[in-house]
Amino acid sequence: MAKFLTDDNLNVAVSNLIEEAKQTFIIISPFIKLHDRLKKRLSEKSENYDFELVIVFGKNENDLSKSLSYEDLEFFKSFPNVEIRYEPKLHAKYYANESSSILSSMNLYDYSQNNNIEFGILMKAGRFTSEDIDIESWEYFDKVIESSKILYEKRPVVESKLLGLSESFKGSEVEIDILDDYFKQLKNSSKNLKGYCIRTGEQIPFNIKHPFTEKAFKSWSKYNDPNYNEKFCHFSGEKSNGQTSFSRPVLQKYWKQAISS
Known part of the structure; x- marks a missing residue:
C-alpha cells in the first residue's frame, strides 16, 4: 500500500x-x-x-x-x-x-x-x-x-x-x-548576451550562474535559498510572477533561445 x-x-x-x-x-x-x-x-x-x-x-x-x-x-x-x-x-x-x-x-x-x-x-x-x-x-x-x-x-x-x-x-x-x-x-553559448537581474529587473551581463546585481546577490545570499521565487526573467527581463529563482533564472519558454544565442 x-x-x-x-x-x-x-x-x-x-x-x-x-x-x-x-x-x-x-x-x-x-x-x-x-x-x-x-x-x-x-x-x-x-x-x-x-x-x-x-x-x-x-x-x-x-x-x-x-x-x-x-x-x-x-x-x-x-x-x-x-x-x-x-x-x-x-x-x-x-x-x-x-x-x-x-x-x-x-x-x-x-x-x-x-x-x-x-x-x-x-x-x-x-x-x-x-x-x-x-x-x-x-x-x-x-x-x-x-x-x-x-x-x-x-x-x-x-x-x-x-x-x-x-x-x-x-x-x-x-x-x-x-x-x-x-x-x-553551455557556458560559451551565453558569453555575449545581456541579461537582467531576476530580483530587480536591472540590465546586467547574462550569466546563469550569477543572475543578480551585486546588491541583490548580497540580499539573496543571506538565506541562500536556490528555489526562492524571484520577480524577473534573466533572459528577457519580463516579470516572471515567481517562476524564476537562482536555480531556474530563465523562464522555460526562453531556455532554448538562451543557450543557442
Missing part, C-alpha cells in the same frame, strides 16, 4: 530506500547536494560492482555546481557501476531501488531536506504483486532516463572463471565522460 510521508519520516524513508537497495538505486532530482547521512548510506554500496547507481539531474544551468555539487559528482564517479545523466526539463523527483520507490516534491538537496515543506509517496512491491502506481512510475521514469543525455558512464570489468561458474572483478572502465565539455559548451 502507498504511504504518504512528510518531514523526518520522508528523510528516513529515502535513507531506508538506499539501505535496502541490493541491485540498483535511482536518483532523479533537478538539484543534488547529498546530506551526510545519505552519503554514508550510499558509501556502503560503493564496494559492490554489481550495484548500479543511476543519477539524473537537471534544470536550466550552465554551471555543474548549481545543479550537482562538485563534491557529490566526484563521489558518484567513485562507484564502479554508475551513469550520470542530464535532463534540462527535469522538475520531477523520484528515488527508487529494485523493490520500492518514492515520488516526491523534495530535491535530494540538503537545504530542501532541512528547511522546506516537502512530501513523498512511498510505494513497495509485494512478494507476489506490485502496486499499479509503482509499476507505472517505474516505467515512466525509465523513459525519462533513456531520453536524458548521458554525460558519464562507468562499468565494471569482470572475468569469468571455472567455465562461467565464478567471476573476478578486474576494475571499472569509463565508457563515456563528456561532463566538462558539455557544461563548457
